[in-house]
Amino acid sequence: MVVGGDAGSMSAASQARRRLGREDLSIIAFERGPYTSFSACGIPYFVGGVVRPFQSLIARTPEQFRSAYDIDARTGHEVLDIDLDRRSVHVRSDAGQAWEGFDYLVIGTGAVPVRLDLPGADARGIFGVQTLPDGLAVDRYIGEFAPQRAVVVGGGYIGLEMAEAFKQRGLSVALIERSEQPMGTLDPDMGALVADAMRALDIEVLTNEAVAGFETTGGRVAGVVTKERTLRAEIVAFGIGVRPNTDLASAAGLVVGESGAIAVDRRMRTAAEGVYSAGDCAEKWHRVARRPVAIALGTHANKEGRIAGINVSGGYATFPGVIGTAVSKICGAEVARTGLNESEAKRAGFDALGVTVDSTTRAGYFPGARPIKVKVVAERGSGALLGAQIVGEEGAAKRIDVLATAVWNEMSVDELINVDLSYAPPFSPLWDPVLAAARRAWQAVEQGR
Amino acid sequence: MVVGGDAGSMSAASQARRRLGREDLSIIAFERGPYTSFSACGIPYFVGGVVRPFQSLIARTPEQFRSAYDIDARTGHEVLDIDLDRRSVHVRSDAGQAWEGFDYLVIGTGAVPVRLDLPGADARGIFGVQTLPDGLAVDRYIGEFAPQRAVVVGGGYIGLEMAEAFKQRGLSVALIERSEQPMGTLDPDMGALVADAMRALDIEVLTNEAVAGFETTGGRVAGVVTKERTLRAEIVAFGIGVRPNTDLASAAGLVVGESGAIAVDRRMRTAAEGVYSAGDCAEKWHRVARRPVAIALGTHANKEGRIAGINVSGGYATFPGVIGTAVSKICGAEVARTGLNESEAKRAGFDALGVTVDSTTRAGYFPGARPIKVKVVAERGSGALLGAQIVGEEGAAKRIDVLATAVWNEMSVDELINVDLSYAPPFSPLWDPVLAAARRAWQAVEQGR
Numbered sequence: 001m002v003v004g005g006d007a008g009s010m011s012a013a014s015q016a017r018r019r020l021g022r023e024d025l026s027i028i029a030f031e032r033g034p035y036t037s038f039s040a041c042g043i044p045y046f047v048g049g050v051v052r053p054f055q056s057l058i059a060r061t062p063e064q065f066r067s068a069y070d071i072d073a074r075t076g077h078e079v080l081d082i083d084l085d086r087r088s089v090h091v092r093s094d095a096g097q098a099w100e101g102f103d104y105l106v107i108g109t110g111a112v113p114v115r116l117d118l119p120g121a122d123a124r125g126i127f128g129v130q131t132l133p134d135g136l137a138v139d140r141y142i143g144e145f146a147p148q149r150a151v152v153v154g155g156g157y158i159g160l161e162m163a164e165a166f167k168q169r170g171l172s173v174a175l176i177e178r179s180e181q182p183m184g185t186l187d188p189d190m191g192a193l194v195a196d197a198m199r200a201l202d203i204e205v206l207t208n209e210a211v212a213g214f215e216t217t218g219g220r221v222a223g224v225v226t227k228e229r230t231l232r233a234e235i236v237a238f239g240i241g242v243r244p245n246t247d248l249a250s251a252a253g254l255v256v257g258e259s260g261a262i263a264v265d266r267r268m269r270t271a272a273e274g275v276y277s278a279g280d281c282a283e284k285w286h287r288v289a290r291r292p293v294a295i296a297l298g299t300h301a302n303k304e305g306r307i308a309g310i311n312v313s314g315g316y317a318t319f320p321g322v323i324g325t326a327v328s329k330i331c332g333a334e335v336a337r338t339g340l341n342e343s344e345a346k347r348a349g350f351d352a353l354g355v356t357v358d359s360t361t362r363a364g365y366f367p368g369a370r371p372i373k374v375k376v377v378a379e380r381g382s383g384a385l386l387g388a389q390i391v392g393e394e395g396a397a398k399r400i401d402v403l404a405t406a407v408w409n410e411m412s413v414d415e416l417i418n419v420d421l422s423y424a425p426p427f428s429p430l431w432d433p434v435l436a437a438a439r440r441a442w443q444a445v446e447q448g449r
Numbered sequence: 450m451v452v453g454g455d456a457g458s459m460s461a462a463s464q465a466r467r468r469l470g471r472e473d474l475s476i477i478a479f480e481r482g483p484y485t486s487f488s489a490c491g492i493p494y495f496v497g498g499v500v501r502p503f504q505s506l507i508a509r510t511p512e513q514f515r516s517a518y519d520i521d522a523r524t525g526h527e528v529l530d531i532d533l534d535r536r537s538v539h540v541r542s543d544a545g546q547a548w549e550g551f552d553y554l555v556i557g558t559g560a561v562p563v564r565l566d567l568p569g570a571d572a573r574g575i576f577g578v579q580t581l582p583d584g585l586a587v588d589r590y591i592g593e594f595a596p597q598r599a600v601v602v603g604g605g606y607i608g609l610e611m612a613e614a615f616k617q618r619g620l621s622v623a624l625i626e627r628s629e630q631p632m633g634t635l636d637p638d639m640g641a642l643v644a645d646a647m648r649a650l651d652i653e654v655l656t657n658e659a660v661a662g663f664e665t666t667g668g669r670v671a672g673v674v675t676k677e678r679t680l681r682a683e684i685v686a687f688g689i690g691v692r693p694n695t696d697l698a699s700a701a702g703l704v705v706g707e708s709g710a711i712a713v714d715r716r717m718r719t720a721a722e723g724v725y726s727a728g729d730c731a732e733k734w735h736r737v738a739r740r741p742v743a744i745a746l747g748t749h750a751n752k753e754g755r756i757a758g759i760n761v762s763g764g765y766a767t768f769p770g771v772i773g774t775a776v777s778k779i780c781g782a783e784v785a786r787t788g789l790n791e792s793e794a795k796r797a798g799f800d801a802l803g804v805t806v807d808s809t810t811r812a813g814y815f816p817g818a819r820p821i822k823v824k825v826v827a828e829r830g831s832g833a834l835l836g837a838q839i840v841g842e843e844g845a846a847k848r849i850d851v852l853a854t855a856v857w858n859e860m861s862v863d864e865l866i867n868v869d870l871s872y873a874p875p876f877s878p879l880w881d882p883v884l885a886a887a888r889r890a891w892q893a894v895e896q897g898r
Contacts, residue, residue: 007879042812042874051874056814059879157873298879299872306866320867327871336871363491365505395847398877401870402850408868409858418756418769419857421850422776422785423748424606425491425500428847430456430508430747 001102003079003089003248005031006038007298008279009108010065010073011305012268016313017069025313027071028100030091032078035132036062041298043135044158047142048165054136082107082252084272104274104312107249107262108305111242111280111296116153120214125221126236129158138237142169147234150174151224153211155182159239160194160330163203166235167331174204174231175239176211176224185326186389187341187354190375193391197333242296244281257283261294266318268308276312278304285321288339288386288407289348295322324387325404327397334397338404339387342377351380353448355440359433361395363425372396374437376403376413383412383445388437402434413441450551452528452538452697454480455487456747457728458557459514459522460754461717465762466518474762476520477549479540481527484581485511490747492584493607496591497614503585531556531701533721553723553761556698556711557754560691560729560745565602569663574670575685578607587686591618596683599623600673602660604631608688609643609779612652615684616780623653623680624688625660625673634775635838636790636803639824642840646782691745693730706732710743715767717757725761727753734770737788737835737856738797744771773836774853776846783846787853788836791826800829802897804889808882810844812874821845823886825852825862832861832894837886851883862890 002009013027037059045051062073074093081090088101113128115121125147127138150166152159155177166173175182175198181191182205195205215223215230224231244261255271257263261283268276279301283292300322310317327336345352354377362369372392378385388403390396406416416438423430431439451458462476486508494500511522523542530539537550562577564570574596576587599615601608604626615622624631624647630640631654644654664672664679673680693710704720706712710732717725728750732741749771759766776785794801803826811818821841827834837852839845855865865887872879880888
């Protein structure tokens with residue numbers, strides 16, 4: 001049985017089904033919302049009108065789970081309680097309430113947007129954006145009230161993507177970020193480039209500014225109040241991140257770790273026998289920081305679900321953890337990161353240095369060559385590659401995967417210099433920007449000796 | 450002293466200069482041609498008219514080497530002999546001939562196109578394409594004689610790129626390839642996709658067909674003769690690869706290895722004290738095949754030159770070898786490979802399997818998602834990743850670098866599945882094609898147990 005109808009839980013269910021037929025395992029999935037397996041990452045693109053209709057964000061419907069995987073996927077079914085002693089869950093649906101027993105349970109309750117508990121925060125027109133219904137609600141609100149002015153509170157990935165989406169819908173947009181730069185998972189020098197790209201598209205970016213409350217008119221949001229000013233706002237989206245949705249798990253007595261997510265071992269097992277967790281609600285091991293973290297990302301959820309599904313169905317598989325890789329496209333800027341940034345590296349106890357290199361995505365003389373800036377964070381002394389960040393234009397960001405694979409394998413920047421990466425003028429300068437950054441970092445390491 | 454004015458030798462010279470000033474090391478470079486440090490890989494794009502003027506292919510002129518690096522770069526100087534006992538080289542230039550002594554020597558004589566010794570092969574209008582003067586000669590020939598019909602002999606990278614270049618110049622083009630498919634560094638199933646892309650642009654691709662000779666008119670090429678037919682040809686380019694230019698080194702008594710290139714150790718030292726070699730003329734260690742190979746590629750030349758330059762100037766650095774990574778863009782198809790293909794793997798003694806996965810470069814629902822096919826070659830039993838090939842459209846090929854980094858680190862396909870690669874809808878499906886291919890390969894490995 002799985003709780004939650006999205007990436008983590010449904011990947012577990014599908015993987016278990018691939019290994020065991022109906023006669024060996026019956027699978028029920030409860031999803032409180034109306035949809036299964038939707039792309040949460042695609043929601044800003046739906047709101048922006050880039051991806052339509054919303055159904056294209058749905059990877060598999062309940063009917064598809066039923067017919068292709070023999071999984072009894074029940075939407076509109078909210079799990080209210082998990083009773084670990086009786087090994088059953090309390091489910092509410094339109095048909096009423098019932099207890100359903102399980103032998104194995106996979107908890108995939110996902111994440112919920114962080115919202116600030118501020119005056120006026122309950123007004124209509126203020127949205128957290130995490131689920132497909134959230135995205136539909138934003139879209140409907142724009143259609144119904146034709147807001148002219150949007151304010152996004154918080155400069156996380158979803159916040160920046162929503163700012164662009166509002167812009168694409170023709171609204172004027174302001175972004176308010178509490179810290180020095182938006183995209184706080186980047187170092188400020190790289191985040192500043194993202195802010196520049198947004199400003200170039202006429203999005204107002206206000207930094208070092210905190211939201212104090214909201215003005216409302218007739219129950220609808222009308223303004224965002226900060227210490228410095230009041231911004232007119234006819235629609236507001238929160239982009240300050242999400243937190244693991246652990247309410248059910250906590251209430252059932254499962255351990256929630258220091259990261260705020262459900263504690264799991266490397267086989268995705270919780271502390272309770274036969275109870276697994278996967279996806280945004282489950283804690284992940286950060287291989288470089290060497291501590292558990294909560295990171296909400298579909299790609300982790302899918303991988304963890306696959307691992308849980310193998311283990312639930314009698315196999316053996318372990319999830320090796322994450323290194324904080326992420327990518328986004330914001331107002332023409334491609335942005336990516338992996339491993340630790342400078343401040344994260346220091347917090348993790350490393351004596352770290354950061355170097356940046358400016359290069360181009362193709363040979364400098366080749367048509368379509370675009371700027372790319374690569375920042376590499378390395379351990380002083382050893383030269384161990386700790387992390388990297390990329391901001392650039394088309395063709396820049398996916399290069400982060402090379403750096404991610406290098407971080408994953410605990411390479412030093414010195415080793416990375418000589419890796420046999422591909423080269424041809426339409427794809428790279430002779431020294432790929434990744435290798436050029438490794439060279440620069442190794443120079444800095446050597447000079448520091 | 451360095452012999453050869455291109456990537457390998459001049460990287461060595463520049464690197465040595467960065468470490469030692471003029472007072473500690475004087476550097477002379479002899480280049481027989483008129484240019485230094487040009488992008489050989491860019492020549493087809495110059496011929497095709499994509500990159501102009503030809504000067505943009507020159508990374509650094511002799512003047513720039515002199516002013517920025519204090520390197521006495523002498524073009525039009527051909528080294529005729531290396532005397533290892535007298536530690537001097539015999540040089541010919543417009544000014545006459547002379548012997549010049551050296552303490553250290555870096556041989557960077559590069560590669561020369563393989564040409565077939567066939568009847569008529571000396572006719573005008575038949576070109577090997579390796580140096581910038583070669584490219585200029587092709588360009589001039591097109592300008593002077595306005596050929597309507599080009600034939601490319603051999604389907605290597607340069608051959609395919611030249612076929613496209615002739616097409617871009619408005620010629621009708623045929624490609625003759627002796628083996629089953631063009632792009633013989635790919636497995637035939639992947640090479641067939643490249644042939645398809647060429648045919649889609651109306652390039653005639655003839656496979657399993659060998660050239661027997663050339664028809665000529667007035668000393669100029671008029672046709673290409675095979676056993677099957679005679680093809681009209683007013684211009685012909687050879688694309689059957691290059692061979693290391695080892696004439697000078699052999700004559701001097703240096704060891705030429707089984708690969709046909711100059712044997713060097715991991716510090717890029719030849720058998721003779723103080724004599725180094727770097728670039729296309731130098732042998733490379735293939736880390737997966739575990740044997741020395743000759744591969745002509747600017748990126749290796751630059752890395753090897755850097756290593757040679759560090760060692761020449763009193764430092765210590767080793768070149769860890771290559772894994773056969775390559776990338777090209779052919780008629781809208783992006784093509785890449787790394788490690789071993791299926792037949793190479795078998796030749797290297799592996800019991801190998803190959804699997805292919807079809808995916809998209811972005812989330813399937815995202816505008817601009819393009820097809821990508823990834824082939825993974827893995828060792829049966831262990832699941833060790835041995836190599837990979839990619840054929841796809843825009844955004845496909847550079848993903849080979851992730852696979853290259855994984856091959857480099859001797860990962861298994863099972864490990865690769867869980868690597869934390871970046872995901873967002875504009876950049877990748879939830880399972881990046883690379884990870885999807887690793888999953889498929891691991892399934893095949895497990896099924897074979």
